Amino acid sequence: MEKPEFEPQILAxxxxxxxxxxxxxxxxxxxxxxxxxxxxxxLEPRAEDARILRIFRDGYSRIRAIAERKLLAHRCVRLELTPDDFERP
Structure with missing residues (x-):
């Protein structure tokens, strides 16, 4: 399983x-x-921080793959992944 290069953080x-x-x-x-x-x-609604980060880490390989595909299509310095980015045609 891939690990993020930097420690992920939950937004304020x-x-x-x-x-x-x-x-x-x-x-x-x-x-x-x-x-x-x-x-x-x-991820269940209103999950605690530890659970959010665990789910993120467990899904990191897929999250990273989607982010990389999106970056190939649109070069940017800030990227946001929403539910639509994970929909399969």
Missing amino acids: SRQGVWFWLVRGNTTVECIVTIAALEAHFW
Whole structure:
């Protein structure tokens, strides 16, 4: 299982988990929303911080893959992943 390069953090607003994605010489600030974790990673509503971070870490490989695909399509320095990004056609 892949590990994030930097320790993930829960946003002060509790609306998402913030993490960095390192690609080559570029570092991109990323956020995966709590709504995405609830919809696609089995996070229960109003979960405690430890549970949120555990779910994030357990799903990190998939989260990273989606983030990398989104970055290939749209170069940016800040990326937000929402439930729509995890929908399968």
